Amino acid sequence: MFLPAGSQDETGVQISNRLRASEIFRQVTKKRNFQQISTPVVEYAQTFTNEVAGMDLHSMLKWFNGEGEIEVLRPDWTAAIARAIAGQHPSKQKWSYQGSVFRFDKEDTESRQAGIEIVHADRFFGEAESLLTAVAYFKHLNIEDYVIELGHTGIFDALIAPFTFSKQEEEELLKAMHDKRSDLVEEIVVKAGNAELAKPLMALIDAYGTRDIIEQYRRRWSDRDDLTEILTHIDKLIDLLEASGVTEVIVDLGRVKNLPYYDGIMFRGFLTNDGSTCFSGGRYDRLYKQFELTTSAVGLAFDVDVLATHMAAEKEPEKICIIASPETHAIAEEFRMEMEEQVVDIQYELKNQTSYHTIYQVVVENSQYKVVEK
Numbered sequence: 001m002f003l004p005a006g007s008q009d010e011t012g013v014q015i016s017n018r019l020r021a022s023e024i025f026r027q028v029t030k031k032r033n034f035q036q037i038s039t040p041v042v043e044y045a046q047t048f049t050n051e052v053a054g055m056d057l058h059s060m061l062k063w064f065n066g067e068g069e070i071e072v073l074r075p076d077w078t079a080a081i082a083r084a085i086a087g088q089h090p091s092k093q094k095w096s097y098q099g100s101v102f103r104f105d106k107e108d109t110e111s112r113q114a115g116i117e118i119v120h121a122d123r124f125f126g127e128a129e130s131l132l133t134a135v136a137y138f139k140h141l142n143i144e145d146y147v148i149e150l151g152h153t154g155i156f157d158a159l160i161a162p163f164t165f166s167k168q169e170e171e172e173l174l175k176a177m178h179d180k181r182s183d184l185v186e187e188i189v190v191k192a193g194n195a196e197l198a199k200p201l202m203a204l205i206d207a208y209g210t211r212d213i214i215e216q217y218r219r220r221w222s223d224r225d226d227l228t229e230i231l232t233h234i235d236k237l238i239d240l241l242e243a244s245g246v247t248e249v250i251v252d253l254g255r256v257k258n259l260p261y262y263d264g265i266m267f268r269g270f271l272t273n274d275g276s277t278c279f280s281g282g283r284y285d286r287l288y289k290q291f292e293l294t295t296s297a298v299g300l301a302f303d304v305d306v307l308a309t310h311m312a313a314e315k316e317p318e319k320i321c322i323i324a325s326p327e328t329h330a331i332a333e334e335f336r337m338e339m340e341e342q343v344v345d346i347q348y349e350l351k352n353q354t355s356y357h358t359i360y361q362v363v364v365e366n367s368q369y370k371v372v373e374k
């Protein structure tokens, strides 16, 4: 039997690492006073595709229900949580969650996320707490080789604001910026009759690196208060991260949103050894407008599958086997219960001696059962 493309079984170290990553996430977020939330895996498509959330129905796993409504497997936690907590008292600000999201536009259809959302809180506070929670989580996972990247939706938006693009052109432009395709960016803006935008946008594609890039662009944009304000904002977050011991922070001024609801700062975490993205997030105040709420909302989600592949495997515990029989199984079980640290297997017949460190057997001595080393 085969599996559909994008689905896969999981075994061994990958599962135990993933479960460990989940448990550590639970502990780290509990300690930081996040409240856990879970939403159903089946939702109306509308929660994700409405005008504000803006996600693409094509990439979702979907079907019609009996009433002719489209239902989907949760493609995103952030929009689902916004739906779930929109009616909650504003004093409830910090939420954490864990579970799968399903999308066709990724290599794996199912990916397991562990994330946080901070709503109704001071804006800088929400961003700072999101990032510092990520830092604390890395620390508890013993992952040291990571880079945090900061970007902002406002830069691209401000640069293209004076120009006219059709919805489709804008989408193409976003994609070309996202893929850092200078050639396409030039082609799209020229074709749309906005050739003067080509140079600044193409420069923006290369505007990434260490925080020096901020100083460079502060000079370049000295006459633009809106853009300078964004640079100062990013600078403040880098100060916070550096003061908290994070040395690898990069800025990508040309980054565009990877989810339609982002509106403000965007974060990403990369693992240095292979460059894989292990968390992603940002500000999305807009998402609450659909519930007539003007508020602050920011968060991020880790890809637990990616973390699990990069975590060091747990130390193998001592493995023991007790040879028993139907008559002595209960005696073996009693012995097993006393072994707290070890992995204890019981077998009636020893099949693979080499997979155990020590082998015990149940014997009769003076008409009493006893467990002795074999």
Ligand SMILES: N[C@@H](Cc1c[nH]c[nH+]1)C(=O)O
Binding pocket: 076, 077, 078, 079, 115, 116, 117, 259, 280, 281, 282, 283, 284, 298, 299, 300, 301
């Ligand atoms: N839902 C986003 C992550 C996120 C959480 N909060 C804000 N953004 C994602 O799947 O990439």
